[in-house]
Amino acid sequence: MMGTIRWNVMIGGLGAVATFLASFSNNILTTTLLRSLYSFVILFALVFVFRWILGILLAEPSSETGQPSTPEEPARGQTIDLTTPDEPIAKSGDSSPSGRQSTEQEEDDGFAPLNPPKLATKDQVNSEELVKALRHLSEE
Numbered sequence: 001m002m003g004t005i006r007w008n009v010m011i012g013g014l015g016a017v018a019t020f021l022a023s024f025s026n027n028i029l030t031t032t033l034l035r036s037l038y039s040f041v042i043l044f045a046l047v048f049v050f051r052w053i054l055g056i057l058l059a060e061p062s063s064e065t066g067q068p069s070t071p072e073e074p075a076r077g078q079t080i081d082l083t084t085p086d087e088p089i090a091k092s093g094d095s096s097p098s099g100r101q102s103t104e105q106e107e108d109d110g111f112a113p114l115n116p117p118k119l120a121t122k123d124q125v126n127s128e129e130l131v132k133a134l135r136h137l138s139e140e
Helices: 005-024 029-058 061-065 099-109 127-139
Strands: none
Touching (some): 005 029
């Protein structure tokens, strides 16, 4: 746990005094004291929870297990490895020195590029058929 219980008492006391000063001019003394007490209890509990969570987040992992930590081996999650592993040249997307090597590798991987059929234009349609189709559509 972070710090001591004095933090709880001080922050709770400051909240109680602030509540007392803000509430004294509008309420009777008993209502003001009761609201100040509520403020003290709520702030005391909130600071206690905050200190507990902060203690968990900042605690060393070795203190929980009872074993001393080794300075050579950092704790998991504490370091970031920014290096990337080396990749073979053929897989990185660069063109290989000879086309033969890349086609052999593609066959090994089972990859085949798409070969869509080429578009072909239709022969000229008779203009009479187009007129008939247009009349048929305009009648409906």
